[in-house]
Amino acid sequence: xxxxxxxxxxxxxxxxxxxxxxxxxxxxxxxxxxxxxxxxxxxxxxxxxxxxxxxxxxxxxxxxxxxxxxxxxxxxxxxxxxxxxxxxxxxxxxxxxxxxxxxxxxxxxxxxxxxxxxxxxxxxxxxxxxxxxxxxxxxxxxxxxxxxxxxxxxxxxxxxxxxxxxxxxxxxxxxxxxxxxxxxxxxxxxxxxxxxxxxxxxxxxxxxxxxxxxxxxxxxxxxxxxxxxxxxxxxxxxxxxxxxxxxx
Amino acid sequence: xxxxxxxxxxxxxxxxxxxxxxxxxxxxxxxxxxxxxxxxxxxxxxxxxxxxxxxxxxxxxxxxxxxxxxxxxxxxxxxxxxxxxxxxxxxxxxxxxxxxxxxxxxxxxxxxxxxxxxxxxxxxxxxxxxxxxxxxxxxxxxxxxxxxxxxxxxxxxxxxxxxxxxxxxxxxxxxxxxxxxxxxxxxxxxxxxxxxxxxxxxxxxxxxxxxxxxxxxxxxxxxxxxxxxxxxxxxxxxxxxxxxxxxxxxxxxxxxxxxxxxxx
Numbered sequence: 001x002x003x004x005x006x007x008x009x010x011x012x013x014x015x016x017x018x019x020x021x022x023x024x025x026x027x028x029x030x031x032x033x034x035x036x037x038x039x040x041x042x043x044x045x046x047x048x049x050x051x052x053x054x055x056x057x058x059x060x061x062x063x064x065x066x067x068x069x070x071x072x073x074x075x076x077x078x079x080x081x082x083x084x085x086x087x088x089x090x091x092x093x094x095x096x097x098x099x100x101x102x103x104x105x106x107x108x109x110x111x112x113x114x115x116x117x118x119x120x121x122x123x124x125x126x127x128x129x130x131x132x133x134x135x136x137x138x139x140x141x142x143x144x145x146x147x148x149x150x151x152x153x154x155x156x157x158x159x160x161x162x163x164x165x166x167x168x169x170x171x172x173x174x175x176x177x178x179x180x181x182x183x184x185x186x187x188x189x190x191x192x193x194x195x196x197x198x199x200x201x202x203x204x205x206x207x208x209x210x211x212x213x214x215x216x217x218x219x220x221x222x223x224x225x226x227x228x229x230x231x232x233x234x235x236x237x238x239x240x241x242x243x244x245x246x247x248x
Numbered sequence: 249x250x251x252x253x254x255x256x257x258x259x260x261x262x263x264x265x266x267x268x269x270x271x272x273x274x275x276x277x278x279x280x281x282x283x284x285x286x287x288x289x290x291x292x293x294x295x296x297x298x299x300x301x302x303x304x305x306x307x308x309x310x311x312x313x314x315x316x317x318x319x320x321x322x323x324x325x326x327x328x329x330x331x332x333x334x335x336x337x338x339x340x341x342x343x344x345x346x347x348x349x350x351x352x353x354x355x356x357x358x359x360x361x362x363x364x365x366x367x368x369x370x371x372x373x374x375x376x377x378x379x380x381x382x383x384x385x386x387x388x389x390x391x392x393x394x395x396x397x398x399x400x401x402x403x404x405x406x407x408x409x410x411x412x413x414x415x416x417x418x419x420x421x422x423x424x425x426x427x428x429x430x431x432x433x434x435x436x437x438x439x440x441x442x443x444x445x446x447x448x449x450x451x452x453x454x455x456x457x458x459x460x461x462x463x464x465x466x467x468x469x470x471x472x473x474x475x476x477x478x479x480x481x482x483x484x485x486x487x488x489x490x491x492x493x494x495x496x497x498x499x500x501x502x503x504x505x506x507x508x509x510x511x512x
Contacts, residue, residue, distance in 0.1 A: 053362050074363060081254065081359040082261035085351065230333045230493070232358070 011113040019064075019141045020157075022119045026063030027217070028155035028164060028193035031125045032172070033134040034182035037226040037233070038127045041186035043194075043209070043217040051222045053234035055080035056089050057127050058097060059224050062154060064120035064141070072122055072139070075102060094126035098137040098145050107143030117141060123154040127224040127233065131176040150176075153189065160197040164189045183221065183237075183245050210247040219246055252364040254356035255379075294475025296432030296466055297327050297338035299398045299411045300440075301425055301451035302458035305490035306400035306409035307497070308338050309462045311432070311470065312485060313477030323482045332357045333493045334402055335373060340430035341395030342384075349380045349395070370401055374412055374420055381418035388416040398427040402489050409451075409489060425450045432469030432476035439465055459486060459497065460505050467509060479506050 029042040029050060040061045044050045050069070051061040054076045062069050079101040084092045109115055124137040136152025139145045151168040155161040167189050171177075177185060191205035194212060202208050213219065221237040250256040297310040314325035328338045329350050337353070339346040356376055360368045368376075377399055388394025399412045411423040426440045443461055444450065450458055463479050463486075470478025477484075483506060486497035 049365070052365075055362070056358075077359070077363045078250070078257055078261070081355055081362075082257055082263050085254075085258065085355045086261075086263040229495075231330065231354075232333060232361075 008113060012111065015110065015117045016142070019117050019119050023064055023121055023141075023156045024197060026121070026156040026197075027212075028153060028160060028190055028197070029061040029063060029123050030164065030168070030186040030189045030193075031061065031123050031136050031152040032168065032177065032182045032186050032189075033131040033150050034177045034179050035131065035226070036179045036223065038125045038134050038224040039179070039182045039186055039221065040123070040125060040224075041183065041190060041219070041221045043190060043212050044220045045216055046218070049220070051220055051236070053222075053232070054097065054124070055084060055092050056231070056233060057224065058092070058094060059125050059222060059234055060122055061125075061222075062120055062122035062139075063156060064118070064122075068118040068120040069122070071118065072102065072106075072120055075105070076124075094124050094135050094137050098124050098139055102139060103143045103145050105143070106139070106141070110142045121154045121156075123152050125152065125224065127226055129226075131226075151189075153193065155193045156197045160193040163196040164193040167192050179223075180245075183242070186221070187219070187245055206247045213246065250363070252360040252368075254352070254359045257359065294431035294473060295325075295327055295340045296430045296436070296469040296473065296476040297340050297398060297428065298433070298462050298465060299336075299338055299400050299423075299427045300458050300462055301409050301411065301449075302453050302455050302488075303451065304409075304455065305402050305488055306336070306411055307455065307458045307462065307486065307488050308336050308398070308400055309459070309466060309484050309486045310338055311466055311477035311479070312482040313475065314343060315475045318474065323477055326485055328485050328487050330354075330487075330494050331373070331399070334489065335370075336400040336487055336489050336494055337377075338398045338400070338429065339395055340397075340433070341388075342393045345384045345393045346395040346397070349384065349397075352380060353377065370403060370410075373401070374399065377412075377414065378418035378420055381414055381416065385417060396429045398429050400489050402491055402493070404491070407491070428465075430476070432466075432473035435472040436465055436469045439468065455488065455497070456501070456505070459501065460509070462486075463502070463505055464509055480510060 027043050032039045040051045040059055042050045042061060048066050052073050054060050060073055076097050080092045080097055110117055118141050120141050122139040126135045128134045136148040137145050138152055138154055150172050153161055153164040171185050188205050191208040195208045219242050221242055223235055225233045294315055299306055299308045308328045310327040312323050312325050314321040331337050331353050357368050394416050397414055401410055403410050411427045412420055413427045414420050425444055466484055467479050470476045483502055486502050488495055488497060
């Protein structure tokens with residue numbers, strides 16, 4: 001089979017359209033720096049976990065096909081642990097995991113016309129010594145990635161992402177939130193992204209969240225603790241911890 | 249696909265895990281005789297590490313001395329290490345082998361939990377320790393590079409602390425009250441039994457009582473074994489594992505008991 005440059009371009013476009021179509025209604029994920037660490041928040045369907053621990057200071061959340069999220073997650077976990085043992089845990093950074101291990105491999109896979117594209121948009125987060133040194137990397141299905149500070153979001157559409165970023169940017173302007181305020185903002189950002197992606201008309205973000213929770217959604221949140229005595233800094237917030245922030 | 253097996257992952261990534269094990273295999277196969285002849289005395293050895301139960305879990309104490317032949321390498325060695333947030337390991341024997349093994353185990357547990365999205369069971373962790381020990385067997389048989397660990401964990405299902413010790417081939421045994429390893433431990437073995445029979449079992453003691461007994465045991469071990477630092481030179485290391493996980497015994501508490509014992 002021979003490919004002309006035209007076929008190749010066409011294939012990429014079709015692949016991108018295919019992926020975008022499937023991501024459109026995906027549930028957004030929000031990452032926020034707060035005093036206590038890095039918070040990751042989303043709403044998942046049933047038991048499909050969307051937030052994952054990658055390494056000592058690294059976590060991952062994303063939307064897309066569960067099997068593709070799993071592929072990315074396992075690659076990241078494998079690379080981080082092999083590197084962490086070969087050198088030291090301090091040498092496993094978000095830049096190396098996303099920029100060196102994942103991005104080029106995803107780009108290769110995406111540009112191969114004979115391979116099915118990964119339907120995934122992921123957000124990686126790294127907790128630092130201070131909120132200012134926390135890092136967020138947004139990794140796209142085509143292998144492209146971008147860096148963000150203070151907060152990072154991944155959503156199904158451009159519009160949803162922009163709306164969420166606008167909200168987070170205004171609310172975190174020149175200040176670092178405390179744990180509780182961060183959870184509240186993250187949930188609001190999630191709902192704003194959701195509303196935008198589904199072109200819903202509800203004006204109150206709480207109504208959007210409440211609707212999602214009533215129709216089989218479960219709020220999922222995890223914290224990468226900044227100052228922890230424990231080896232494992234990643235922990236999920238329990239249902240009891242989240243309850244006060246959710247609409248009844 | 250490694251299915252959570254960290255050794256397989258390292259193979260796939262071409263990471264030379266267990267560099268010491270490879271070296272020791274060569275030594276054992278006689279391929280590296282020049283080194284073998286000098287190896288005796290190069291490896292850090294003797295010590296005393298102790299694990300005893302107390303009313304809330306398990307207490308581990310160890311002296312801080314690392315020796316090589318009759319030279320003292322360090323008076324600040326740490327021989328009680330965290331395998332994870334719920335498990336402690338106390339090591340006696342070759343430092344190189346033990347440290348590499350502990351690093352491997354730490355990563356292996358974390359890797360399993362993160363890749364498989366479930367915690368490794370206590371049983372799984374204990375078998376992993378066995379596997380690591382059997383890998384260091386060639387070194388152990390040569391009298392170099394072998395080490396003996398004592399693993400302490402809090403069993404959440406049974407709601408009690410548990411102590412496990414191993415032989416050089418990786419066979420695992422569980423101890424009801426106490427475990428000890430190292431050259432000094434051999435010499436004080438009978439004292440544990442004496443304490444249990446005269447003062448009652450360790451698992452009924454408070455942390456302070458257990459700490460007092462074990463520090464005294466360390467002091468006795470040091471008086472019988474040159475490779476054990478005891479409690480006078482530097483403050484011994486003391487850690488506990490309880491339902492809340494692993495934690496350090498506050499330095500002030502160790503210091504106050506140490507002072508009282510030294511005065512007696």
